[in-house]
Amino acid sequence: MPFYVSPEQSMKDKADYARKGIARGRSAVVLQYDGGILFVADNMSRTLHKISELYDRIAFAAVGRYNEFENLRLMGVRFADVRGYAYDRSDVNGRQLANTYAQVLGSVFSESNKPAEVEIVVAEVGDDSESDQIYRITFDGSVVDERGFLAMGGSADRVSSALKERFDKGAPLSTALVSAMQALKHENGEQRELEAGSLEVAILERAREHRKFRRIQGERLTRLIDEGHAAQEAEKGGSSGTTEASGEGDAS
């Protein structure tokens, strides 16, 4: 004899299940800086990415179950490439991708027993910071159009409020990166030191030609982190004094 479970209860159970799954993983943050959009994820792996390119101006970031968000990523790349090929490259935009993800996640949530344990971000860099788009799509298919910055994953609330204190959308890359790292430290309240090796960092760089997505790793990452720390020290020490012109250290 089948059990009766009310739809409210079933939805609530699924949502709890998905939230728990997502909370087990480490966080990721997405924020605007003076030259575009910065993505930082706490990720030990150097090859299994949480942040990837979807299209010329659009990137993807996710937390939660790897196999699930990897599938969503592949889907997004295919969707964008087919659209761009059939119409024109300029006809691919972040909103379409966010809507498609919302459709997929929404139907998985309501139609299958196990909801997807993922939270994803689709971000598109525009011609200026006003036209940047950042969409957060959660496991049940709801889409939120975010402004400026967001955190997702393990302790998203804590990371998010830590980031709010430091966020400045006009900050140079190095400063934005250090702010993101300091926010990510608030994960589970454990206050561990993050280092370059455990970070996955990428940017959508407004000024770049063709494809705006670029990973930042190795020496350039270490140099940016040092620069950011130095700028911060200078600000603390000299307060209103000379805030060092911390260029982004353009490599290549």
Added chain:
Amino acid sequence: MSEAFEFGGRLPAAFMNPGTSSFSEFLGQVAPDLLPGRRELPQGTGSHLTPDATTIVALTYPGGVVLAGDRRATSGNVIANRDMDKLFRSDEFSAVAIAGAAGIGIELAKLFQVELEHYEKMEGRSLSLEGKANRLATMIRGNLGMALQGFVVVPLLVGYDQACGEGRIFSYDPVGGRYEEHRYHSIGSGSVYAKGSLKKLYREDYSQEDAVYAAIQSLYDAADDDAATGGPDVHRKIYPLVDVITEDGHARLPADEIERLATRVVEGRAEHPDGPTAPLR
């Protein structure tokens, strides 16, 4: 092209399957009518339907490779287009140029570009230059049916091979045969003249500017003898297009730089109509 792809509501299942990293294979599953080689072929020949694109030259120099193309497209004895762009950046370290049926060629170049990019995004790393060259061969093979109907497309692929640190050139035949060319190569109706010119001008120790200059000289020679190749049009300020690929990636040379070199070539020809001569001994 019939109706473009349209998915009402949810995406087809193929989008969610792990499946392939190849864009053209994937497109073959979800929207086969968008692939150049997969269309049903009508009877008769249709080669007069699309203009032909003509001379392309490529040459390597220490540190990179230069790809240059004239701007003319012809339809029989009519000039169909004076400022056509036959060079396509396919990714950061490669470019293709096309000769033959312009409509199909442009479509193929566009597909190849998405193919490389798609692979890179799916796999998280880009194909080797050999891999890119082989992939292009497969795509030309897919166009064989069209080629037999008169829509012949032959591309030229150039790239900077990061593995061995040098520029390389690959040419193709209409059935997808792939041939690596050393030093220099040319395709298109004016290619015999351009190749003869490069044969005499080519030096192993060219700088980038020398290589670009030699490319423009050879295009001038091609235009001189081939009616379907356009020479530098100084009145309309239409000059050949030149791409260079080095360790730093792909770059299209700025218009003023090409104008300067092309003007030098044209002025030189005012004195010596046949251009620079090579020593007999």
